[in-house]
Amino acid sequence: MTADAAALAQRLRAVPASVASDVLDALGLREQLLPHGLGPLEPGQTVCGPVYPVLGRTDPTTDVTSGLRRYLEAIGGVPEGHVFVLAAGDQTAAHFGELTATWLRSRGCPGVVVDGGTRDIPLLRAMGFPVFCRYHSTRSIAGRWAPVSLGEPVEIGGVRIAQGDFVVGDDDGVVVVPAGVAEEVTARGEAVVGAENHVRDAVGRGVLPIDAYDQWGSF
Secondary structure: OOHHHHHHHHHHOOOOHHHHHHHHHHOOOOOOEOOOOOEEOOOOOOEEEEEEEEEEEEOOOOOHHHHHHHHHHHHHOOOOOOEEEEEOOOOOOOOEOHHHHHHHHHOOOOOEEEEEEEOOHHHHHHHOOOEEEEEEOOOOOOOOEEEEEEOOOEEEOOEEEOEOEEEEEEOOEEEEEOHHHHHHHHHHHHHHHHHHHHHHHHHHOOOOHHHHHHHHOOO
């Protein structure tokens, strides 16, 4: 990851997903939210960073060994500091687990977003590694599923995700910030967070919400 991307990710981590979503709406990018139900393994987990996307599909004919090797190639190729985003295209198995998390954490990856299943839940919870997924399952991918593309753009719930885009996720959901507007979304998001801090203080003192909105332009 470049120094610029790392610095931008650090700033964007201070912007809640809801604020990033509002800023994207204001820029005319109103369909950047990933599907409802794709959330953190543990309440309070957050994920933010540049994306490395992988696409997969259900394939009951895949050879157990070759399919597993393809998956290991996929996770081995995740660049340092990137969020592993998997469009599993499948509902039959768990596409992520503790050993994969251990590897990604060693690479400085800030978390994963799996539009699919996860297992090894007790171990993942003990690790505290941010995992956003759709469901839990005991089933291995071996002989059931295989990756299709590595590092190429994917689509989840109608949202296009390409390498270099950013994701911002928390308890509210996961939004995709296209690379071309990431700097602007971050700057605007920082401004909104600052304004909301003023509004929070004001209404806490008894200022009417409409008056706080008129003064700070946020609520």
